Amino acid sequence: MNTTAEASGGAAQRRRILLVDDSVDAALAISMLLEALGHEVRTEHDGPRALASVDDFRPEVVVLDIGLPGMSGFDVAREMRKRDATRGALLLALTGWGSDADRQNALDAGFDHHLTKPVTIADLEALLAKP
16 A cells, blocks of 8 residues: 555655635645645634744644735735744745746745645645655
């Protein structure tokens, strides 16, 4: 029987992932996928709730939508980079916004990578597998 580690060709590393997406259906689908890959996932649907949860959850990875209501993902990322609990976290923008300017704005806001929806499982796994 193949384990996630065998299927991905290496040792799977369980990560604590905060997933932030205002689309409940998209968040549910992605969280189920990440959990099936062996990760611990907490889901929030807006920026203020995401920021409120980081101190106790202390995510290693944040998968963050840009187009959130009230507080953009750019603003959330900037705030996360200021906080001890998420200063060193891997920040992944997962968004429908895919222009060159959007990519640059994501990097400027503190994201490590910019992924345009729909993302492939292989692309997501590759980023999560990096130390």
